Amino acid sequence: MKLLPPVTGWLERKAHEYAERAAEARAGGDLVRAETYYLRAQALKPGDSSLKSLLGQTYYELGRIEDARTQFKKALELNYNDPSALRGLPRPPIADCWP
Numbered sequence: 001m002k003l004l005p006p007v008t009g010w011l012e013r014k015a016h017e018y019a020e021r022a023a024e025a026r027a028g029g030d031l032v033r034a035e036t037y038y039l040r041a042q043a044l045k046p047g048d049s050s051l052k053s054l055l056g057q058t059y060y061e062l063g064r065i066e067d068a069r070t071q072f073k074k075a076l077e078l079n080y081n082d083p084s085a086l087r088g089l090p091r092p093p094i095a096d097c098w099p
Helices: 009-027 031-044 049-062 065-078 083-088
Strands: none
Touching: 009 031, 009 049, 031 049, 049 065, 049 083, 065 083
């Protein structure tokens, strides 16, 4: 499964490898293993919003809602247009948007 674009440097290749292993583990239902690989990938590429979103989705599936929310917020801080992070954060009811 291809998640990220082709990479050139060693750190990028290793982070990409970890992200692919995480995706495979997640697809197979091994969410704890997926978390481990996403954390490894993030350690190598801390500025990658997509890795934070994917970890957030994994945390959500594990029932770790606050951890998921934290990762989605971090992803949006890096890239405010990250579609996965935007979908991951809850929206207030529309009635709460008007006084």
